[in-house]
Amino acid sequence: MEWLTETKIPLGQWISSLMDALNEHADFVFYTVSDVLEFIIENTIDFLVWLPALLIIAVFGALAAVLHKSWKLTAFTVLSLLLVVNLGYWEETMETLALVIYATLFCMLIGVPLGVASAHRPWLHQAMRPVLDLMQTIPTFVYLIPTLILFGLGVVPGLISTVIFAIAAPIRLTHLGISNTPKSLLEAGESFGCTPRQLLFKVELPSAMPSIMAGLTQCIMLSLSMVVIAALVGADGLGKPVVRALNTVNIAQGFEAGLAIVILAIVLDRICRRDHKEKSGQ
Amino acid sequence: MIMSNAVEFENIDVIFGNRQAESLKLLDEGKTREEIAAATNNVLGVADVTFNVPQGEICVLMGLSGSGKSSLLRCVNGLNAVSRGSLRVRDGDWMEDVTKCDGATLRKLRRECVAMVFQQFALFPWRTVEDNVGFGLELGGMGPAERREIVREKLALVGLDKWANKYAHELSGGMQQRVGLARAFATDAPILLMDEPFSALDPLIRNRLQDELLDLQEKLNKTILFVSHDLDEAMKLGNSIAIMEGGYVVQHGTPEDIALRPANEYVADFVAHMNPVNILRGRAIMHRLDSDQKSGNTEFLLEDANIRVTLQDGVVRSANNGERGELKLINYDGTLPDELDATDNSIVFVAQEDVLLKDLIEMRSITQNPVILTRDGKVTGTLGRKEFFDSLTQTASVVD
Numbered sequence: 001m002e003w004l005t006e007t008k009i010p011l012g013q014w015i016s017s018l019m020d021a022l023n024e025h026a027d028f029v030f031y032t033v034s035d036v037l038e039f040i041i042e043n044t045i046d047f048l049v050w051l052p053a054l055l056i057i058a059v060f061g062a063l064a065a066v067l068h069k070s071w072k073l074t075a076f077t078v079l080s081l082l083l084v085v086n087l088g089y090w091e092e093t094m095e096t097l098a099l100v101i102y103a104t105l106f107c108m109l110i111g112v113p114l115g116v117a118s119a120h121r122p123w124l125h126q127a128m129r130p131v132l133d134l135m136q137t138i139p140t141f142v143y144l145i146p147t148l149i150l151f152g153l154g155v156v157p158g159l160i161s162t163v164i165f166a167i168a169a170p171i172r173l174t175h176l177g178i179s180n181t182p183k184s185l186l187e188a189g190e191s192f193g194c195t196p197r198q199l200l201f202k203v204e205l206p207s208a209m210p211s212i213m214a215g216l217t218q219c220i221m222l223s224l225s226m227v228v229i230a231a232l233v234g235a236d237g238l239g240k241p242v243v244r245a246l247n248t249v250n251i252a253q254g255f256e257a258g259l260a261i262v263i264l265a266i267v268l269d270r271i272c273r274r275d276h277k278e279k280s281g282q
Numbered sequence: 283m284i285m286s287n288a289v290e291f292e293n294i295d296v297i298f299g300n301r302q303a304e305s306l307k308l309l310d311e312g313k314t315r316e317e318i319a320a321a322t323n324n325v326l327g328v329a330d331v332t333f334n335v336p337q338g339e340i341c342v343l344m345g346l347s348g349s350g351k352s353s354l355l356r357c358v359n360g361l362n363a364v365s366r367g368s369l370r371v372r373d374g375d376w377m378e379d380v381t382k383c384d385g386a387t388l389r390k391l392r393r394e395c396v397a398m399v400f401q402q403f404a405l406f407p408w409r410t411v412e413d414n415v416g417f418g419l420e421l422g423g424m425g426p427a428e429r430r431e432i433v434r435e436k437l438a439l440v441g442l443d444k445w446a447n448k449y450a451h452e453l454s455g456g457m458q459q460r461v462g463l464a465r466a467f468a469t470d471a472p473i474l475l476m477d478e479p480f481s482a483l484d485p486l487i488r489n490r491l492q493d494e495l496l497d498l499q500e501k502l503n504k505t506i507l508f509v510s511h512d513l514d515e516a517m518k519l520g521n522s523i524a525i526m527e528g529g530y531v532v533q534h535g536t537p538e539d540i541a542l543r544p545a546n547e548y549v550a551d552f553v554a555h556m557n558p559v560n561i562l563r564g565r566a567i568m569h570r571l572d573s574d575q576k577s578g579n580t581e582f583l584l585e586d587a588n589i590r591v592t593l594q595d596g597v598v599r600s601a602n603n604g605e606r607g608e609l610k611l612i613n614y615d616g617t618l619p620d621e622l623d624a625t626d627n628s629i630v631f632v633a634q635e636d637v638l639l640k641d642l643i644e645m646r647s648i649t650q651n652p653v654i655l656t657r658d659g660k661v662t663g664t665l666g667r668k669e670f671f672d673s674l675t676q677t678a679s680v681v682d
Contacts (some may be wrong), residue, residue: 121378188404191359192418193393193471206408 048094096237115174158230166222173215177208288505294367299324327353329529342520349470350529372541405450418469451593456487538566565635567673568663
């Protein structure tokens with residue numbers, strides 16, 4: 001067995017050198033990206049925190065009432081968010097909300113087109129599958145280190161790590177939705193003279209919409225599950241008190257902050273979730 | 283108006299698969315579908331189909347599943363690619379060979395010239411009835427206001443104007459297919475492709491929609507290619523029927539041709555279970571008059587009843603029987619007059635030559651006298667005892 005271990009393949013060394021090279025020669029790119037993203041996110045957070053908490057709670061309550069017409073959900077939304085204010089985690093909740101919103105936004109902006117492209121090109125789908133598997137299974141800490149080096153401490157490496165972790169869901173679900181468009185509907189579209197573009201926007205995307213919306217809620221949930229990890233590299237939000245509680249073995253603080261994350265998760269999920277009862281037809 | 287062909291199939295072969303040249307060669311060598319599939323893994327869809335569909339006719343493509351009828355239909359609007367041959371679609375002065383045209387031309391053809399109705403309706407579940415019907419117009423870039431007007435008109439045509447804002451799944455199967463029809467009518471395409479449109483419906487609704495289609499066809503005068511596996515349906519709707527087997531058209535002709543003179547065993551099997559009374563029309567079984575017998579102002583004798591018929595410009599003026607004298611002429615227009623419930627040998631029926639045998643039998647149950655058949659008011663033939671019996675035993679002699 002000695003021959004096998006004699007000369008180690010310097011796999012880790014290669015990655016490390018690649019990072020060093022990137023950091024040395026292209027650091028201005030990463031720092032510019034980092035600065036721009038940080039500026040946007042910080043301002044969003046400032047704005048959300050500046051708004052009265054009750055106004056935001058009212059908006060969430062109204063969304064629940066209008067989208068789902070359920071007084072139970074509305075009451076739950078309002079009361080649980082009031083509890084968060086009462087516990088004293090409102091500012092952190094808004095910081096986390098901003099992170100989740102941007103992470104989801106980037107995931108959808110990149111994921112939906114990629115999902116559509118891969119549904120139309122089998123080779124692209126084949127090529128992307130191992131990459132997506134890798135992104136979903138590789139331990140987060142592993143790519144946290146290089147993103148930390150490239151983008152510096154703060155909210156941006158947290159955002160990037162979150163996007164890497166969550167983006168597979170919208171890509172996969174968009175791919176699934178588009179490739180499951182019933183053949184008869186595609187033929188109907190074609191037979192009335194759709195251009196490829198019209199076929200995409202008037203037949204495939206509407207048909208895939210429930211699946212894409214499922215991708216959206218998945219994305220939100222996955223982003224929330226990254227909150228604590230993001231806090232490790234310096235992103236503000238509900239992750240910070242959790243990490244702090246872990247370091248000081250503070251059960252009370254850990255539980256309260258954890259509860260706030262759960263509340264935000266449930267509220268976002270319930271509001272974004274679409275009822276499937278109106279869907280049947282074909 | 284000169285009758286021109288709306289669709290012309292010329293030596294159409296369709297092969298599914300990626301070894302086209304090889305498969306075509308095998309086909310030319312006379313190999314069967316199974317042999318071609320074994321050698322190249324390609325599927326023979328349609329083989330050497332040549333026939334025309336005149337403008338304004340309903341042509342039914344008939345056959346068992348896998349006979350290539352749908353594959354052939356789908357070539358007309360380019361959903362299936364033709365491997366070899368030429369397929370011309372004509373709308374007025376505009377003519378296009380579907381097998382050769384580019385993407386933009388094909389889209390123009392699909393938007394303006396050829397519309398399609400599907401077996402499983404293929405309505406978009408996220409669109410309302412109104413938006414489903416307006417789909418084709420929307421693709422062409424028509425504005426919402428203009429579209430709305432046309433859509434309402436087409437929905438009224440199929441009797442669904444009150445359902446415009448519902449979603450497809452809120453409607454019954456029959457109503458959904460009416461939406462499918464309205465969607466196909468919306469673009470005013472002169473050619474309609476119908477791929478087993480009524481097969482998914484229960485028999486009662488199917489029958490009603492067939493009647494509605496025939497009524498609409500009277501008004502709209504489209505050219506319709508209709509795929510069916512049901513001979514009753516084909517006989518009822520078709521001006522002509524093309525029977526397909528294994529990709530080939532084994533017989534193409536009028537419903538009477540198919541019923542009276544099946545080309546082979548396969549067609550005969552289809553026909554064996556038909557009731558001829560519902561298919562055969564007067565013109566297929568009548569005794570044809572010579573041109574000098576029926577033109578101008580002449581007289582002729584209805585032989586087996588010894589009746590002398592007098593014509594003026596080819597139109598029946600009077601019928602006279604030696605013993606009874608002048609006989610009463612009754613024009614049959616689809617229903618028998620109420621007062622004629624008893625047998626009455628003092629009358630002679632005059633009916634259009636496309637009247638069904640079923641109705642002719644009803645007339646004969648009232649009078650022993652032969653029926654005089656006309657087209658556009660002019661006499662073309664007569665139907666006596668002999669012709670009736672011949673038709674019922676399907677031994678009628680070849681006509682035309």
